[in-house]
Amino acid sequence: MSQQDDKKEPQIRLDQDDLDVFRRRPSGSPPPSGNLDSDQPSPSGGSSKVAIISLILVLISLGFSGWLYSINQQQQQALTQTQQRLDELQQQISATDEEFGQSAYAIRDELKQVKDKTDTLWTEMDKLWASAWRRNQSEIKELNSKLMQSLAKLEKADDGMQASLSQLDKGQKQVQQQLNxxxxxxxxxxxxxxxxxxxxxxxxxxxxxxxxxxxxxxxxxxxxxxxxxxxxxxxxxxxxxxxxxxxxxxxxxxxxxxxxxxxxxxxx
Structure with missing residues (x-):
């Protein structure tokens, strides 16, 4: 993102002659004396204006570069924090997956234990049922016989009750006729x-x-x-x-x- 901003912002470039003059003669220093005065003419007022403008442009460029650098540093810090947050989330997800895996294994073990206990209980119940059935076979037969006799008596009583109800119905009809x-x-x-x-x-x-x-x-x-x-x-x-x-x-x-x-x- 900082590279795209650098591409979009206009870049200020100085001429090579201005840079040489700025490097060899700082702003405010007197012109060199000696043989140079005899060889070269004294600078005019236009050269000093160019130097001042160049200095201002250099300062602006330095300030803009510093601003871009600070923005880049902020973006780098935000990117670093985001990366750290992502790493923390990934660690939490990994820990959660491990906990889920451990819980699944524990539940599977508990289910297996419950199934084993259930199978054992069913086996014991089958054994107890078979033993009780063998021991109580005679009593079961006797109870079945008594039950069949009771059912036969109940059927007879039901038949007698049906006949009594039929007679009672007839008697009620006769009484109703007599009443009429x-x-x-x-x-x-x-x-x-x-x-x-x-x-x-x-x-x-x-x-x-x-x-x-x-x-x-x-x-x-x-x-x-x-x-x-x-x-x-x-x-x-x-x-x-x-x-x-x-x-x-x-x-x-x-x-x-x-x-x-x-x-x-x-x-x-």
Missing amino acids: QLASLKTSVNDNGILLAALQDRVGAQQNTLKQLQSRFEQMQQAGSNQAQEITELRQQLAEASAQNARLRQRITDMQKAQQPVTVGENS
Whole structure:
């Protein structure tokens, strides 16, 4: 990066004559005396200006070179620090890899030990199972026999329970039918009771009518024979009322007889 900056920055170059003059005669020193004064003419004011400009340019070049050098040193230090950091990171990564490798080996060893212990335990369990099976073979057979007998009894009990449930279901259906019949009988009894009450009221009314007709008939008999035709009509009405009353009584008797067994059935 510093080399690229050097290439980009403009370089200041002095002429060879200016460098020779600057080296042989420092700034501010008097001109040489002796034979040179007789051989060469004295310098003019233009040569001193060139020397001053050359000196300024040299100083600028030296300052710029020093600045570039300091930048180069800073970059070198940063590069060195970066390299050190990279070396530290590489060492840490190497140490981490070693730790991972050691952990992997340790885990692998632990897994192998666990597997060996598991295999040993399974072997011991197989041995114990075989030994216990040989020792308890007779007990196992006896338990199997008892178990089969218990299963057979359980199946029989299950069959009996199924039959009982079937009978219970049938009984429930019969009871439901009887309840339905009883409900219909109650409805019929209630209807018959209502009808019976109506018939009894009607019989009472007929009896009242019959009494009125008899009373009127007696009155007509007392009135004389001129009312014979009316008496005949009244007799006919009386006979019809008596017949209707008899029919109503018979119907009431029949309904009471039909209602009596139903009432007994409800009490039972």
